[in-house]
Amino acid sequence: MSDDLTIRSEEAVEPETTEFLDPRARLVDWANANDEWSRLLVSEVITTGRPVSASTIDKAYQLFRQEKALDKRELPAVEKIDIVARQDESAPPLTLTRLSEVHGVNALVSGAEIEPHEGLTILYGENGTGKTGYSRIFKALANSRTADLILGNIEAEASEDQTAKLDFKLGDDPQVLTWAGDRGVSPFTRMSIFDSPAVTTHVDDDLDYVYTPASLALFNHVTAAIQAVAAQIDFSVGALDTGSSSLLARFQRGSTIYPLIETLGASTDLADLKAKAITDDDVDAKLDGLAQAVGALRANTIGTQITALKAEQRVLSQAAAAAEVLVNFDATAYNKALARRAQLRSDYDTFRSELFAAADLPAEPDDTWSRFIESGETYRQHLVELEAHDSDRCLYCRQPLLDPARDLLSRYSSYLEDKISADLRSTEAVLAELKRQATAVQSNEIVAFLNENRDNDDQPSYFAWVETIEGARSALATAAVSAVPASLTLSELLSKPKTDVDGAVLTVGSSLATLEEQQQNRTQALADKQAEYLEYKDAVELGKSWTLIETQVKNAKEADRLKTLKRPLPQLGRAVTALAKTASDQLINQSFDALFLEECDALRAPVLKLQFVGREGKAQRRKVMSGRHKPSKVLSEGEQKVLALADFLAEARLAGITAPVIFDDPVSSLDHRRINEVAQRIAQLADDNQVIVFTHDIMFATTLLGLFEKSKRCAYFQITDEDGKGKVTRATGPRWDTLNGIKGKINGTIQAAQQQEGEARDALVRVGYGWLRSWCEVFTETELLQGVTQRYQPNVGMTRLPNINTTKLGEIIPKVTSVFEEACRYIDAHSQPLVSLGVSPTLAGLKQHWTELQELKKTNDGK
Template identity: 55%
Template sequence: MGDSESSTSSAADARVLLSTWANDNDEWVRAIVRRVLSAGRALVDSDVDEVYALFRQEKALDSRTLPKEPLLAVAASPAESDEVLRITSLSEVTGVNALVSGAVITPHAGLTLLYGENGTGKTGYSRLFKTLAGSRNADQILGDVSQANTTAQSALIAYDLGETGHTFRWSGETGGVAPFTRMSIFDSPSVNAHVDADLEYVYVPASLALFNHVNAAIQVIEARIATELAALATGASALLSRIPRDATAYPLVETLGASSDLDTLRALADASGDVDGRVAVLQKAVAALEAGTLSTTIRAQQRVARVLAQASSVAARIEAFDIDAFNTTRTTIAALEIDYALVRAELFEAADLPATPDDTWKTFVEAGESYRQHLITAGAHDENRCLYCRQPIGDRAQELVAKYADYLADKIGADIAESRKSLATATGTVVSIDAPEVTAWVTELAEQTEQPDSYAQVASIASALDAVKASTRSGTAVDHNLTARVATAHAVLTARLAEIEGDVERLESEDANRAEALQTKRRELVELTAAAELGRSWALIDTKVKNAKEADRLTVLARPAPALRRAVTALSKTASDALINQSFAIYFAEECASLRAPSLKVEYIGRDGTAKRRKVLVKNHRPSKVLSEGEQKVLALADFLAEARLSGISAPVIFDDPVSSLDHRRINEVAARIANLAQSAQVIVFTHDIAFTMTLLHLMEASKRCVYFQIDDEEGKGRVTRSSHPRWDTIGGLKKNINETIAAARAEEGQARAALVRTGYGWLRSWCEVFTETELLQGVTQRHQPAVHMTQLGKIKSGALPVAIEPVLRIFEEACRYIDSHSQPLTTLDIAPTLTGLEAHWEELKAARDAYLRAED
């Protein structure tokens, strides 16, 4: 490295940048950086306590007791390295998709190929690796959804970390498990992220994490300041709740803060020793005034006054009632009624009436007279005919009619009617009296043991009223002494009513003065209560004002913190550009060249101390909108590999179907890059592409740093079989199949033997192809092999070829006539092969092979 490169590296070194920046800032900032650089980690609580204490002392919030924070010595970052992580075994997998249990995968330190067709279970294993790694595109691992009961998820992973072996039992954890989070994984879903997304780097050098630690520590100090500000703001609410809202001091306490006038508040405070006693005296006075007993008395007396006034009115009306006249009229009416009955009886005694003359009979007579007068008026009355039956009447009837006329003209009946009218007029004034207040009061107090003054008089008047009403309704005589008793009670009530009305007037005047006194005492109590509370809480008030002033200072002191964090972020971007972006740019260019990825611009962006990269084509179009699927795939691979190289690739790199959608040329280029990577790192490849598989096996043939596993679903998804290469026919395997088929045919007869003979000819045909491919032509060209092995060309025994070609070609064509995969003409379709022919042809082929192998070149 030249001097300029060394200078640039030093200038971008995280420790140098942080130390230089910290030396130009406050002591507490240097304290954070010193601790981060010393420990290489985030600050713990004890560190934060010490830094915050230094911050308060440096800013004169507390007395200075801590020593001055010295300037930091500038020292470059030590070289970073991680222990090599290598997976040695994956086994005991359960509960992952529909994978069968019992499979064991033992990855090679170089390349591990896991080949299988679609749907055979490869995805289950790859998802498990992604989950362990915490991959960007890790899928949720489900159990076998076709089964009702879900098996617990589990797997056993054996791995080496450096020179030490470990095991880990996975039990369904998600989000990544250390140290497997160091693995790099590429799959088809990650293509879009590697092509279009603004990606953070999976690997961040430990030195760059220092910036995050410093930023986090500054944020913690900010949080400490915020917490202290919140604490400083408390305390006033409790005091405020003890101050009466309408006290003079209330608005001053409510706005208690850095600008509060303590002298004004101190003048309102009362800290004297007897203040509580004076408050208690005022409280009792207010309580007495608030009791409201005077107003209750006033209301009670007002009611008594209303009752007495109503009773007096009743008494006056009773006194106005002429009892003697009432009784005399009642006696007169009784005598008249007796006389009237005697007259009526004598008058009609000879009339032979069907019943005693009564009021009904009287009504009958009066109706007849009314009708007679009507006939006279009409000029149609006939004295000789009956008014009712119109029959002629005799002398006796004429005499009776004359008595009817005398009866109707009787003066006694008229006197009775007049007397009754006079009696109704006299009693009407008494019957109409209504005294609800009197009735309710008397009823309410009747059962009480102690009854108030005037109760007896009111009750007497109420009783007299009831007696008068009862007599007038029944027509009985009224006690002539009743008026005198009422008059006596009335005189007492009149005097008592005047007294009560005077009492009510006096009490109302006293009540008005009580309200004014209560208002005055209440005000005195409010101010004295507030003054006493201020005196008791003066220390709290003084502390609150001091806290408010400190809060104002803290608010000012906290303002530079965001700018400090932005400065650290800027330093991080400078360092990350040198430590990550520049390295990534070099690696990315190399990977793009090796994979023939399209050329584009990479922009490096950073926010909040994190480094990101973005790929841009012309006119800022996203690459996915312009590039083909294959171009996107190799571009994503280049980005993935460049990112993986940033960490030095000390952990497994896993590829899940990396060549889907690629043409054969790009497949070869990807295979070559992966093979090259596997020479120095552990690489695991999942694929269903046979050409890609054979290419990788060929590329790894020389180094032997490769292991191959076949994944199939013959006995359940995910069965794993270790092999040297993908399944293909060999001379030895075909020989075994032919011999077993001939032996089976010898033991059968008829159609069963014929079917086995046809199967045997199928194996003979395959033997001819494999013999030609591997031994006659020495494997110069082979199926699924991507290259022509020109180094094998000289090994072909050209002189001995005729010895083998003739029998091989002849028997091959014969075998084609008997196998089902070749259509036959009708003339030969029913010609069946024989077991004897099969055995002869097999012996001939073996002899031809022996002759070729023995022949000299």
């Protein structure tokens, strides 16, 4: 979500029209319009400024329950909150007083000390002299956005622990910190640091604010407290929901009461449920009687009898079936077929021998020979079907047939068409069918029954009948397999056993049907009695557990109410979040926008659109051009830098600066005009705050020093690598002259010369004339020509031409030139003619010339 800011902060309007609305007042108004329990939470947050304590959360939850009539009202009423609106309190100012004892940082030499001024501190040094090492210490302490890894001396054989000593003041309280390489050390995290890598961050990135007003944290505390109360509700609901499973275990699945207990809850009709409970005095006796009846019905003796009868029925049925087959077996036909087959086989052998007696066969005709003849006939019929048979040729060798061969084939034909063979085959078929009948009778049940009871003294009454039937079956099967005649008395032998077995089958079937009917009735009776017992038992348990059931239903109703009452709580949290957003917009976004516009105007930064975005509950800002373009895609490098400076300074001022503001090479890639503007803005900032500047730009350094020439709220340190990187030396400035500075040196030199005699005085007078010469140059540069052309400036300041006092130039220039030339005669920098080398300057002459120059300055100033 993003909103283009259209309302300016209080700093952007006239003081008399500014209306400050304390965020606490917004929070109080909201609390006074809501329930007492929420008012209790807000009251503690407003009073302490800290998160709500656990005891107050508990009290708020109890008050919530009492307000909602879940509990009896006992806690006193929470009166409406009344506060006086106020601004956020500022932390005591942090001032750095000394940085010393630096070890293990970027190969910096030991022993250096930096004593920052409470106003502006300039640390000047060329590239590679060690400035970055000191700035990285400050970045690590502040945990700035661009803080990077600090290395030690990479050329050293052993690494050295990173340490430094920082003397500082919190308010008026002096303190000392021994830094050990840690990042983000309080209270130094309040420091604001700008460097070149921060340009991209401040120009293109969506930035979180490094400062959040203390009053905005109150909203988070209230939201957290509301969530804590909601968690208390959830915990209570969870506690109220316990116990249902243990109660359900007391009842039996299948009763009509079980599903009522299973669904026990807020909607349960207790009156209807209680009507099902039994609480008579004799319930135990009734339960015992029902249990005994169920036990008696459950003892399944009929089932055992049915199983035994079914076994008898299987044996008798198999015996009856066997007897039926045996009685109906045609033993006479079987015996006749055996006898006829024997006779036919004898006749067949005689016929075959006589038929082929004269055929000169290699061996007697036998079965193998017969199969040979039958195969040849089969092949002959096959050739006939194919219309390929030639009766004059042999079927096998295909040679022409001679008369003896024709005679043999004729005999073969007669043999194959023999009637004896046909009769023999017919008889074999009859015997095969009768054999199948004799051997196909099932007897597995019979055999098992006989084996089981043969040696028992108490044999079933039908044992002998079954044994007789099995004996007859076995004898017949053996005869059929062995091809021996069967007994012709089977029918007489099995007549009575068959009749008795058939009768036994009917008797067993009748008894079995009767028992099965009884069993079915008994099963239904058991089911009915079990259901009666189960229902009665659960009705009794219902009476015994009634107190627990009432409690559970009551708990369920309470849990249901709590869930309903909890539903508005997320909306309360969202309402507080909305208030926080409004307050954040007033305290942060609107103020930042106004400050940003001020800084852009002061630094002549390009005009662009500022958007405020909120993501994941964080306030952020974004800069865009033409609604969608990132500034880096449009602006020059110099424009980006001043835009980043404007964003940085606005953010630093947003909190009310209470700690040092540090600039690390802030003017690289800037032209001379923007350097002047940045210097003036930093000088303005240093009027009321501690500012530390690292720079390698001599123009920037000298411009800053010139801006502090009168106030003296400035300290200058030179950083060199002459005796090792990072050597720090306090100095008055770079080789840069001002009239006041040179004036002090001239006066000091004159005073020193007055106290000396002879050559010593002569030497000091010559030094004084050297400073006099420098004064003439600076006076001409800055006063007469008003800085139109200056050293360290790459251009001519044409806009300053109108400031030159041209009416006095004719009077002043000859006199300044005369003194300048006189001074040149006495300084070692100029070679002198032999005639003038012996002429020494005098102290009186120096004083006279110095007086003349001061008068010329007054003349130029119009005094």
